[in-house]
Amino acid sequence: MLRNAEPLLRDPGRLGIAVLRVLAVAAAYFVSGRLGLLQQIVVAGAKVTPLWPPTGIALTCLLLLGLGIWPGIALGAFLVIASIGPLHPASLGIVAGNTLAPVAACLMLRRVGFRVGLDRLRDGLALVFLGALGGMLISATVGSGVLWLSGSVPGHEFLATWSAWWTGDAMGVLVVTPLLLALRAFRLPEEREPFDWVEPVLLLAGTVAITLIATASSLGLLFLVFPLLIWAALRFQLIGAAPCVLVVSVLTIAAAVDHEGPFSHHSVFSTMVILQALNGSAALTGLLLSAVIAEQQSMYQRIEQACLGLAEVVARLAPGEDDGRWPPSGDGGSGP
Structure with a gap:
């Protein structure tokens, strides 16, 4: 990590671009998180969303920009939690889980040779089972766990909170990531007929x-x-x-x-x-x-x-x- 940072420190221009990327990712995470909170359900006292767009945005940014933008995900998650209510020790655990989950998903996808073009069935299956269902187990488990340990969620409601958290994060990947990857690769045809649209x-x-x-x-x-x-x-x-x-x-x-x-x-x-x-x-x-x-x-x-x-x-x-x-x-x- 330090070796990768040395060229940035020697080149102020590259360092400035890297910082701007991190801030842009944080802003995108925060805005999408606020939009996701517009449709939320309270499960056992915990606020969860059936669709959490920031997970899809975070995974897309990691796939396209590299693992170096993870601080933007952490900053965005922190700002979302801070905008909901007062911070407490469990908030740091939630930020850690929300950051680690897309990073782990990205690493697993890279491991199996995932292509962002999603032009193979194996890429679609990898995004579903590794990026969404597998990677988001981390955020749901860490988030629900710290809420249970802090007393915010009673023990008999842990499974309901965990399942709602997991499905919301997984749906964020399944719905948002394919859309962003498709928009990235979309090109208007050079010759268009009047009725093509x-x-x-x-x-x-x-x-x-x-x-x-x-x-x-x-x-x-x-x-x-x-x-x-x-x-x-x-x-x-x-x-x-x-x-x-x-x-x-x-x-x-x-x-x-x-x-x-x-x-x-x-x-x-x-x-x-x-x-x-x-x-x-x-x-x-x-x-x-x-x-x-x-x-x-x-x-x-x-x-x-x-x-x-x-x-x-x-x-x-x-x-x-x-x-x-x-x-x-x-x-x-x-x-x-």
């Missing part, structure tokens, strides 16, 4: 409309969002599926917090189970199906490039055969 706009608007209808009804119509998510993944891959997943998650969380529609007659625990089952299924559908389609398209492109390369080799080895006649003219063959 019609389908994606209709798709996003349809997702909003269907989700609002499903969350306003008590008939259990939440499954209606899945055809739209599949459509988005098949047609536009991650850049199409990720925004739709975000829309579904945000709108269903709002309905769950207000106990509306399919969440109106359920306890807090039952509401969390239904909500996270829906959001988790939606995120997995969009992420994994997009990864499969992207991997297939990449394979088709490689096959096409191989065929073109083979055709060029054949053309160089046997010039003149591409005119459709055999033997080629000038090779001594007899005419008709």
